[in-house]
Amino acid sequence: MTVSQVREKPVAKPAVPVRRNGKRPFAKWVGEFGWRHLVAVLVLVFGLVPIVYVVSAAFNPNGTLSSTSLLPTSFGFGNFKKLFTDPNVPFGRWFLNSIVIAVPAAFISIFISSLAAYAFSRFRFRGRRPMLLFLLLIQMFPAFLAVVALYLIFGSIGEFYPVAGLNTKLGLMLVYMGGALGVSTWLMKGFFDTIPKELDEAATIDGATHAQIFFGMILPLAAPIIAISGILAFVGTMNDFILASLFLTDRPEMTLAVGLKTLTADNSPASYFGIFAAGTLLTSVLTVAVFMSLQRYIVSGLTGGAVKG
Amino acid sequence: MLEQRSRTAGSATAAGLIIKIAVLAVVAALAVWAALPLIAAEAWWGLALEAAIVAVVFYVYLQRRAIQLKYLIPGTLLLIAFQILPVILTIGTSFSNYGDGHRVDKDQAVEAIIAAGVQQTPGGATYRLSVGESASGELTLLLTDAADGSTWAGTEAGLTELPDATVDGTGRITAAPGYDVWDLAELNERQAELAALAVPTGEESGIKVQGLSAFEGTSTRSYDDACDCITDAETGTVWYADNEAGSFLTEDGEPALVGWRVNIGADNYTAVLTDPDIRGPFLGIFTWNILFAAGSVLLTFAIGLGTAMALNKPSMRGTKVYRTLMILPYAMPSFAMLLVWAQMFNRDFGLVNDLFNLDVNWYGGTWSARAMVLIANTWLGWPYMFLICLGALQALPSDSLEAAKIDGATGVTAFRKITLPLLLIALTPLLISSFAFNFNNFNAIELLSGGSPFRAGDAVGGTDLLITYAFRQAFGATTADYGFASAISVFIFLIVATMSAVMFRFTRNQEDVYS
Numbered sequence: 001m002t003v004s005q006v007r008e009k010p011v012a013k014p015a016v017p018v019r020r021n022g023k024r025p026f027a028k029w030v031g032e033f034g035w036r037h038l039v040a041v042l043v044l045v046f047g048l049v050p051i052v053y054v055v056s057a058a059f060n061p062n063g064t065l066s067s068t069s070l071l072p073t074s075f076g077f078g079n080f081k082k083l084f085t086d087p088n089v090p091f092g093r094w095f096l097n098s099i100v101i102a103v104p105a106a107f108i109s110i111f112i113s114s115l116a117a118y119a120f121s122r123f124r125f126r127g128r129r130p131m132l133l134f135l136l137l138i139q140m141f142p143a144f145l146a147v148v149a150l151y152l153i154f155g156s157i158g159e160f161y162p163v164a165g166l167n168t169k170l171g172l173m174l175v176y177m178g179g180a181l182g183v184s185t186w187l188m189k190g191f192f193d194t195i196p197k198e199l200d201e202a203a204t205i206d207g208a209t210h211a212q213i214f215f216g217m218i219l220p221l222a223a224p225i226i227a228i229s230g231i232l233a234f235v236g237t238m239n240d241f242i243l244a245s246l247f248l249t250d251r252p253e254m255t256l257a258v259g260l261k262t263l264t265a266d267n268s269p270a271s272y273f274g275i276f277a278a279g280t281l282l283t284s285v286l287t288v289a290v291f292m293s294l295q296r297y298i299v300s301g302l303t304g305g306a307v308k309g
Numbered sequence: 310m311l312e313q314r315s316r317t318a319g320s321a322t323a324a325g326l327i328i329k330i331a332v333l334a335v336v337a338a339l340a341v342w343a344a345l346p347l348i349a350a351e352a353w354w355g356l357a358l359e360a361a362i363v364a365v366v367f368y369v370y371l372q373r374r375a376i377q378l379k380y381l382i383p384g385t386l387l388l389i390a391f392q393i394l395p396v397i398l399t400i401g402t403s404f405s406n407y408g409d410g411h412r413v414d415k416d417q418a419v420e421a422i423i424a425a426g427v428q429q430t431p432g433g434a435t436y437r438l439s440v441g442e443s444a445s446g447e448l449t450l451l452l453t454d455a456a457d458g459s460t461w462a463g464t465e466a467g468l469t470e471l472p473d474a475t476v477d478g479t480g481r482i483t484a485a486p487g488y489d490v491w492d493l494a495e496l497n498e499r500q501a502e503l504a505a506l507a508v509p510t511g512e513e514s515g516i517k518v519q520g521l522s523a524f525e526g527t528s529t530r531s532y533d534d535a536c537d538c539i540t541d542a543e544t545g546t547v548w549y550a551d552n553e554a555g556s557f558l559t560e561d562g563e564p565a566l567v568g569w570r571v572n573i574g575a576d577n578y579t580a581v582l583t584d585p586d587i588r589g590p591f592l593g594i595f596t597w598n599i600l601f602a603a604g605s606v607l608l609t610f611a612i613g614l615g616t617a618m619a620l621n622k623p624s625m626r627g628t629k630v631y632r633t634l635m636i637l638p639y640a641m642p643s644f645a646m647l648l649v650w651a652q653m654f655n656r657d658f659g660l661v662n663d664l665f666n667l668d669v670n671w672y673g674g675t676w677s678a679r680a681m682v683l684i685a686n687t688w689l690g691w692p693y694m695f696l697i698c699l700g701a702l703q704a705l706p707s708d709s710l711e712a713a714k715i716d717g718a719t720g721v722t723a724f725r726k727i728t729l730p731l732l733l734i735a736l737t738p739l740l741i742s743s744f745a746f747n748f749n750n751f752n753a754i755e756l757l758s759g760g761s762p763f764r765a766g767d768a769v770g771g772t773d774l775l776i777t778y779a780f781r782q783a784f785g786a787t788t789a790d791y792g793f794a795s796a797i798s799v800f801i802f803l804i805v806a807t808m809s810a811v812m813f814r815f816t817r818n819q820e821d822v823y824s
Contacts, residue, residue: 033626039619040631043612043691047638050688053660054649066658112383119380131381133813138392140745140809145776145801146395148783148794149402153395155445160346160355162487166444178391181384210376211325239644242751246784249489257644261756264648273652280645291640292633298696 058281063274079278089272091279093252094259101169101255102237105176110230112177113184114222118214120185121192122200132189139182143175144242150175151246172247176237184229191225192218228297231290238287256283329370336366362386396802403577403795406555409788411568412447413465415550417509418569419532421465422539422548422557424507424515425566426530434525436461437480438518440496440503441488446789448506450516451482451490452523462488463508463516463523465567481521505566539565577796590769597679598774601686602747606740608687613694614732618724621702632699639692647756650685654757675771678758682772686753690743701735702728741812745805749776775801 049070057068061076083091120132143150151166154175158165165171195218203213219226244255254262256279262268263276291298340363347356366386369378405411413421436452443449443464450463453476460474460482474485484490491499508516513528529543537550539557548557548565555571556564581591616635620628638646653660654671662669671681705728713727733740747753754760754777760770768787769778775797783794 033622036619036622036625037627039615040627040635043616044631044634046612046688047635047692049660050646050649050653051637051641053653054646064658065652065655068658068660070660070664109387112387115380116384119377123377123380125375125377136813137806137809138388140742140805140812141392141396141802142749143392143395144751145749145798145805146392146399147780148791148798149395149398150391151783152402152407152445152791153398158444158487160350160352161343162444165487166446167489175391178387181388181392185384209322209325212322214380235642239642239752241644241756242780256642260645261648264652276648280642280649283645284641287642288637288640291636295633295636 054277054280054284057274057277060274060277063271065270065273068273068277079274080282082275083278083282086275089259089263089275089279090252091259091275091282094254094256095283097169097248097253098238098256101173101176102234105173105237106180106230106234109177109180109233110184110226113181113229114188114219114226115214116181116185117188117192118218120189122197122218135182135185139186143179144240147242147246150243154247166247167249167253169248169253172243175243175247176233176240180233180236184233187229188222188225191222195221224297227294231294231298235287235290238283333367333370336363399795399798399802401795402791403799404572404574405570405792406568406573406576407570407792407795408783408790410566411555411570411792413567413569415552415555415569417466418555418557418567419539420467420509420515421507421567422565423513423528423530423532424509424517425505426528426541426543427507427515427517427524427526428529428543429517429524429526433527436516436523436525437482438521438523439482439490440499441482441485441490444487444489448502449488450506450508450518450523451485451488452516453480453482455480455522460485465506465508468508468510468516573792577793578799580793581796581800590767594769594773594775594778597772598748601679601683601750601772601774602744604683605686605690605747605750606744608683609690609694609743610698610740612687612691613696614698616691616695617698617702621699635692635695637692638688639696643689644752644756646689647685647752650681650688651757654681654685672758672761675762678762678772682753682757685757686747686750689753690747693743697736697739698732701732704735705731737815738812741808741815745808748774748804748808749801750774751776751780755780775804 053068053070056070056072057063057065058079059072059075059077060068061074061078062068063079063082083089120128154164154166154171157171158168162168163170164174199217199221200213203217208216238255239257240255241257241261245258245261248254248258251259251262260276260279260283263272263279340359343359344356347359366382369375369382372378435455436450437455439451439453441449441451443462447464451471451474452461452463452468453459453474454461458476458480460471460476462469462471462485471482471485474482477483482490496503503518506518510516510525513531514525515528516523516525530539530541532539537552539548540546546559548559550556551558552571554568554573556568558564580587582588620631622628654662656662656668656670656672659671661667661671669677671677709727709731710723713723718726751774754772754774758770758772760773760777760781762771763769768781773781779794779797779801782790782797
């Protein structure tokens, strides 16, 4: 504390703005902001430790769990190289499988949900309310709860149509498409309701058909919510383990979730941990980029009631 | 006239009409493609169902009155096929004994038991043997006729020709479409399952495995309609049919290896409620399942709310950076991070023991394993809670807080009496769905602990949830019991339905969603 400050104080004492300038600015700062920063930093430490650990493991040239510490001690790209050269780790195939399944599944299910959401938002018909309620109920039942039945169903589908049975990507995709319907229909209906109906009416007067209104007007206007629902469906599919592990059992046919799990299994070589971490890091680049760029929309989508899988 | 029609018609423009015709043509083509295998298999019910679906689709898109149906039908069909039908089938299966040893019908079971008594007859066909599993997990003998090199697939149900199989130099099948062919190591490991398998080829003949080959022969066993029993002429054993349990039993009550699928009523349910070997562990799982879900919601909500309160200050510097970093755990692929956490809890080399200088065997004890899954699951879930809490805090009506401040309510009081109740009203539906999500959080348990710790000889692990327990009953290493697993699934359905009912009560006030 400087002399001038000390001398100034008694002068300023009776004045009103005392509080605002503060006797001890630091104490005031602590009371107002300090604890906030403290909480944030503490929570961030908890939140970031595992992520730092993965990064450290991915660049650890030894690649074993025992030689990995929180902060890297040495550095190398060996794990990433092995990810694409080790014949026992078809990471490229896994990545491709996940994308090939998740992208079309998300795309088609979002399209179908948007159709249904349009009907619920713009048409009035008998049975609309019960159907909405039923949809609300069904979205509480994730598809994997009936995993035994799905397994049996696709076992018999495979007898008639080998392209869509167990052990096929198409079969798994069909399940994922059905599973995402309820949630995204609800999200999208909520958004469609906020698009003024006067727009539809104006378009109808201009001679537009219902299909033209939907494809030409509603869909473009609803782009943000479609993006969010699509991303949530995509991420949910990428993260699914239970169905993917049942459907795709051949090593080169696995998805990322099932494939990466085999790398940390007890009977895998110890040095696979580094490869696993490198694979995790590459996988997260995709999801993190998507989340970061759409942060704002995702927050509003979440408050609308979506739960990430 | 034309003007008016164009307003109600589905596709008045030329382009629209062309698209519509193209889509319906694709539907028709798909329908023909889908019908062919059904006709080949003479599955007339399936064909009728398919025709009905196609007829509905064509009707909906060609009519002009109920336009909403055109938008609803794709989703409805998909929802029925992959959400509603599985639920109904689960309920149906839960009343049966479907599973290993009870996969086939009674006639096939009789044939299989007779075939198991096959003795080689001189001059009978011999086969080179491979073994595989069909896509639906059925154990199958993949046979190459030693005489003419033709290839066959044999199951409990009988022998079918397998024309597209790939054979190696010795004539053994190495790959076949629709089958997962075992290698030698697996063949050795699962020899016991093979010994039990017999492929019937006729009334009293069948194929049996011997080492790496198989032979056809006649059986010493025969089925007698009068007593509904199977007699082995050589050993004198008699198996009587128990039509309620779906098995053939000797007089000592020893079941034959193959039974058949029957409706066993509510046995799977009563077993859960009355069988002490199942009831105790089941109640244990159930309690822990609720604890896990409630604990996860509470912990994530507490941390998320605390952080949101801390960052809900527009004049604070760095909030953007904090928020971006806090979304990071949420944006990471959750399955991979669960696997990372599983490694971090490794006893000898894991980060957790390392950082805190502990020597806890996390997977060893029930409660340490439970603490472990809760910690990891909290890590996964709190950013979500943070985001929704922050959103809800910013949407709170500022006038009630102002009024409270004027009335003299400060910090903690204002939070407890005003902020928290208002928040809870807004967030209850989300908290309930979070509870429901965690109640069935298969990934968190399967990828972290796999249900462990297991006590010796116990089918139930210390961290098992109902869903992981059901999954293991159906697909675990031990014998598959689809009936019992389905019964557990139905319990889960009921619990989830109850949660939904509670949630409806909270959302009923928000009537506007239906408007």
